[in-house]
Amino acid sequence: LERGAEPDNAYYIQNQAKVLGKRINLTEDPPPDLVVEVDITHTDINKLALYARLGVPELWRFNGQIWRIYRLDKGVYQEGEFSPTFPLVPKTKLYEFLATAKEDEVRAEKNLRAWLVSQLAKNN
Known part of the structure; x- marks a missing residue:
């Protein structure tokens, strides 16, 4: 990952106890359980691929009009009708x-x- 992206919001839910009170280091700590991205502007960074590579299990994405929920399945995000975190x-x-x-x-x-x-x- 030569380029990075900072999410609009990232949440630790299942892994909260593992990172509570720590300065998070993604080379040692688990990725966030849920990332929220608001993509109003276009960028050449493929954020879905970046978050998939980090192993973020769930991503909510807003393009300015539509919210989409994605879950990580075998290294690839699949759009879904419900949130795995909040089923x-x-x-x-x-x-x-x-x-x-x-x-x-x-x-x-x-x-x-x-x-x-x-x-x-x-x-x-």
């Missing part, structure tokens, strides 16, 4: 959360949390 949350709800987060991240998190609690209550 119980419909894609449309994730997109709603991301749209709200662009305006107010705290409100978006509260809304998503309230929705999750309501869904858990329905299933119990």
Whole structure:
């Protein structure tokens, strides 16, 4: 990887305990569990190939109009209809959360949390 790319957001979820409180070094530490990319401008860096090579298992990508969810499968990203990290949350709800987060991240998190609690209550 002679060239790099810094994601708009990267999250450790399953691997959080392995990196908590550390300065992350990707040659020693696991890659983020989820990367979020907002690709409004074009670049000659193939970010999907870069993240695949790093082993990032999930990527959410926005091109200015459409959100897409990708999961890493045998070294190649496949577009999917659900998030492997949040399989119980419909894609449309994730997109709603991301749209709200662009305006107010705290409100978006509260809304998503309230929705999750309501869904858990329905299933119990």
